[in-house]
Amino acid sequence: MITLVIAEDHQALIDGMKSFLRNENDIEIVGYANDGFALIDIVRQLKPNVVITDIRMPKCDGIVATKTIKAEFPNTQIIAFSMFDHDDAIAQMKEAGASGYIMKNSSLQTVLEAIRAVSQGYSYFVNDAENEYETSKNELFFSNREKEILQLIAEGKSSQEIADVLFIEKSTVDSHRKNMSKKIKTIGKTDLTKFALERKYDYL
The missing domain is CATH 1.10.10.10 (Winged helix-like DNA-binding domain superfamily/Winged helix DNA-binding domain)
Known part of the structure; x- marks a missing residue:
């Protein structure tokens, strides 16, 4: 079972993902947060397999939160979730330790695929502007x-x-x-x- 925490300051997006993922037998959303500090706290409590985090959040942004989480829980896989497709943002999240990067306008199927990919040790970065997928292990991830x-x-x-x-x-x-x-x-x-x-x- 993949345990998942979602961090996003817009509750409607969290509710949408919760609704979409509730029927997936291999994924359980165990918690969510609306700011970076709350995300760090909930990860410390629940130790999820995967975290999806917005980059821009109140109190503490997703980049700082990712660095903190990866330092304490290196086996927790983190997917950045953002409106921005700039190379700088992707590079900063990679440097912080993120295993994935998806756009907020990506399909929910892409979100699901990213969760499963990073949980299996792959990286999953999507640049929506160019419709490019990047994966690790010298292999493409297929469901x-x-x-x-x-x-x-x-x-x-x-x-x-x-x-x-x-x-x-x-x-x-x-x-x-x-x-x-x-x-x-x-x-x-x-x-x-x-x-x-x-x-x-x-x-x-």
Whole structure:
């Protein structure tokens, strides 16, 4: 189980993520904070696996909070959550010890994927302005569902055929394909089908 704390000074954003994540069996939101000092306190109390924190918060910003948390709890993975896509902000959060950086206008599916990625030891940085994904371990992070879809793409199945095999909507398959196509841009411009064929046996 991934235990999660969310720090954000706009309660509506916290409520939105709580509503979205409540049906995920592998993630439990154990607490939330509206300022940096409250975040540090709650992490000390609950020792979550993952923290999502805004960068600009009252009393203590996300960069200082991240440095403090990582110094005391190096195994806690931190994802920056911000309206800013400036390289400086990303660099400061990386230097502070963050494992991820996502935009506030990212899809909730991206938030979910980032949580799972960092909990498994990957980094997950998204520059929304350029639609770029960066991952660590010299490997792209794919969810289990995406791995299933990649394998079926490699087998030559269409989106509708994949949907039928996995008992999901075709639109869901199309959404996964779009997300995966964005990710593989980090290793050069290549067609998703070609990528799937090259990795055909990696996810068996």
